[in-house]
Amino acid sequence: MTLRAEPSRCDVRAALDAAVTAARKAGVAYYADPASRASAERDFGGIAQGKCILHAEPPSAEACQSFLGGLAYDGLGCTLRGTGYSQSGQSVALDTVSLSTRRLDWIGEVDPSAQTITLGAGATLRRALVALRESGLMPPVLPLNLDMTIGGLLSAGGVGSTSHRHGAVVTNVLEVEVATADGALRSCTKQQNSELYNAVLAGIGQCGLITRAKLRLDAMPRRMRVLSFIYDDITRWLEDQIAASNADMEVHVEGFCWAAAKGLRSTPTGPAAYTHWMYGLQLAADAEAPGAGTFNSLLSSLRPLRKLDEYQTDIESFSHRYEPRFAGMVQAGTWTDPHPWFEAIVPFDRSAEILLRVLELLPTEVGDGHRFMLLNTEQLPDYFVCPPGHRSGIIGVFPVALLRSALPKVLATIDRLTSLIVDANGRRYLSGWLGTDSPGYLRAHYGNRFGEWLALRQQYDPGGLFRSVLFPGGNRS
Numbered sequence: 268m269t270l271r272a273e274p275s276r277c278d279v280r281a282a283l284d285a286a287v288t289a290a291r292k293a294g295v296a297y298y299a300d301p302a303s304r305a306s307a308e309r310d311f312g313g314i315a316q317g318k319c320i321l322h323a324e325p326p327s328a329e330a331c332q333s334f335l336g337g338l339a340y341d342g343l344g345c346t347l348r349g350t351g352y353s354q355s356g357q358s359v360a361l362d363t364v365s366l367s368t369r370r371l372d373w374i375g376e377v378d379p380s381a382q383t384i385t386l387g388a389g390a391t392l393r394r395a396l397v398a399l400r401e402s403g404l405m406p407p408v409l410p411l412n413l414d415m416t417i418g419g420l421l422s423a424g425g426v427g428s429t430s431h432r433h434g435a436v437v438t439n440v441l442e443v444e445v446a447t448a449d450g451a452l453r454s455c456t457k458q459q460n461s462e463l464y465n466a467v468l469a470g471i472g473q474c475g476l477i478t479r480a481k482l483r484l485d486a487m488p489r490r491m492r493v494l495s496f497i498y499d500d501i502t503r504w505l506e507d508q509i510a511a512s513n514a515d516m517e518v519h520v521e522g523f524c525w526a527a528a529k530g531l532r533s534t535p536t537g538p539a540a541y542t543h544w545m546y547g548l549q550l551a552a553d554a555e556a557p558g559a560g561t562f563n564s565l566l567s568s569l570r571p572l573r574k575l576d577e578y579q580t581d582i583e584s585f586s587h588r589y590e591p592r593f594a595g596m597v598q599a600g601t602w603t604d605p606h607p608w609f610e611a612i613v614p615f616d617r618s619a620e621i622l623l624r625v626l627e628l629l630p631t632e633v634g635d636g637h638r639f640m641l642l643n644t645e646q647l648p649d650y651f652v653c654p655p656g657h658r659s660g661i662i663g664v665f666p667v668a669l670l671r672s673a674l675p676k677v678l679a680t681i682d683r684l685t686s687l688i689v690d691a692n693g694r695r696y697l698s699g700w701l702g703t704d705s706p707g708y709l710r711a712h713y714g715n716r717f718g719e720w721l722a723l724r725q726q727y728d729p730g731g732l733f734r735s736v737l738f739p740g741g742n743r744s
Contacts, residue, residue, distance in 0.1 A: 279320065282343060286321040286364045289337030293330050296370070298322040307348060307365035312700055313605040314674070315356025315736060317346075319365045326370045328444060328452055328478035335476065335732065336450025338364060344734040344741060347472040349389065349419030352412065354608045355701040356736035357471060358419070363734050368418045371478060374398045382484040383441060388418030388477050396586060404484035405582070407433040411589045411638075418477040423698040424469040424651050426661055428519040428551070431512035431641035433485075437468040438646045442481040448732040452478070466723045469651035471697050473738055474727045488553035491519075491585040492562070493578055496548045496571035501619050503570045504546040511550055512641050512658075514565050516558040522639035523547035524626060542635075544626050547575075554579050592667070601668035609664040609681050610696035611688045612642065612653050618660035621691055625662060628687075630680055632673040638663035650720055652694050652712060661696070678702075697737075705736045 283299060290297040298304070304319035320343070325331040338345050344363035351358045368389035375385035379402055386395055392406065393413035399405055408427045410420060421443070425436025433439060442456045445467050455464035466474040498504040504522065511520045528543040548571065552562045596602045613621045622639060629637075640661045644653045653659050669677060682702050685695060689711055695701060701708045710717050724738075731741020
């Protein structure tokens with residue numbers, strides 16, 4: 268999919284010259300060679316195709332501040348990029364300058380007494396965990412992929428197996444520093460510059476560039492006790508997840524959907540494939556916590572079909588438990604295949620109904636191993652839009668590999684699923700594949716709050732500097 272028509276050579280030359288001048292004045296490393304620009308013209312989704320004017324890598328927040336001011340002065344567009352893990356082109360340059368945060372990868376102060384860590388926008392949680400190893404502290408929520416930059420992660424939200432208790436990663440941000448389109452650099456908290464704080468957290472890079480963030484930390488367990496269960500009853504599966512999330516101790520809760528059997532059945536339109544689903548549940552807790560009796564009591568109350576496995580491991584291995592999946596994709600050569608991932612946030616009281624319908628509609632080409640987790644929505648930033656209620660369900664469909672020939676069928680299915688989710692008063696998680704009309708989806712996503720969100724965007728970026736597939740024409744979108 269091409270995101271925009273290519274501008275004239277004259278326009279491209281003028282834009283390139285202006286961007287290079289702005290980069291030089293700001294002391295920003297820049298690359299105009301075809302390979303560097305091409306790297307910013309696609310994302311992990313492998314579907315969207317953009318056009319990069321210049322690839323730029325500011326070395327500091329001050330360089331970001333100066334560079335953005337120069338780009339805005341010349342009327343150029345800018346697309347923010349971390350590691351490019353979006354799937355619908357959200358981080359793909361769109362006849363714009365690609366501003367990479369890769370050089371803002373510093374790990375800052377760890378404050379054991381305040382239980383905080385400060386990170387540059389280009390740092391990853393993988394590196395942060397290494398820096399925290401001796402402190403006995405860690406972030407309360409870790410995403411499944413630890414290699415996303417903190418800036419990109421906070422722009423989307425970030426969820427993990429403790430989100431039922433601690434909300435999203437953005438719930439646990441105490442402070443962000445933000446470079447805005449006017450060339451200003453602002454420190455933002457819930458009390459200071461609170462509007463901008465709320466606009467950039469889960470703000471999909473459309474109101475400002477996060478240059479650093481201070482995160483809240485919790486105690487780090489040394490060893491984890493991990494148990495896996497299998498269910499054939501979706502109601503019991505969901506009820507046991509609620510019981511685990513309500514436990515009076517820290518429990519990691521993660522659900523899976525596995526294809527137990529496949530076959531063909533007769534329908535009015537002819538034979539059709541069907542899949543019988545089973546439901547997995549993984550629970551983990553501190554193996555050395557004083558509340559071990561509480562965990563044992565929880566385990567005895569569960570009603571699975573049977574227990575599959577139990578083991579103990581160190582916290583580092585547990586935190587990196589998804590690494591073999593990602594490494595396997597690289598080794599198998601599927602990392603560069605299309606990945607139209609689908610993530611949705613749904614009303615918890617309709618989770619069973621919606622999940623069953625999603626599983627029914629999914630084509631066999633996407634495989635299985637789909638995820639389901641719970642999200643505490645009580646302390647989320649203003650524009651992380653969720654269904655009403657203090658708890659939501661999160662559905663995740665993450666194909667490991669997808670043949671190009673299967674892509675049209677899968678994308679059409681995701682469009683149907685998005686309509687299903689919106690009709691049920693749910694929302695998509697904005698890093699995934701959002702369809703060919705991403706700006707249209709964004710309006711539906713914010714609903715009656717779209718005008719309010721758009722006014723904030725125009726306040727902090729009146730010239731439409733920040734652009735993406737969600738806002739391809741700046742504020743004219």
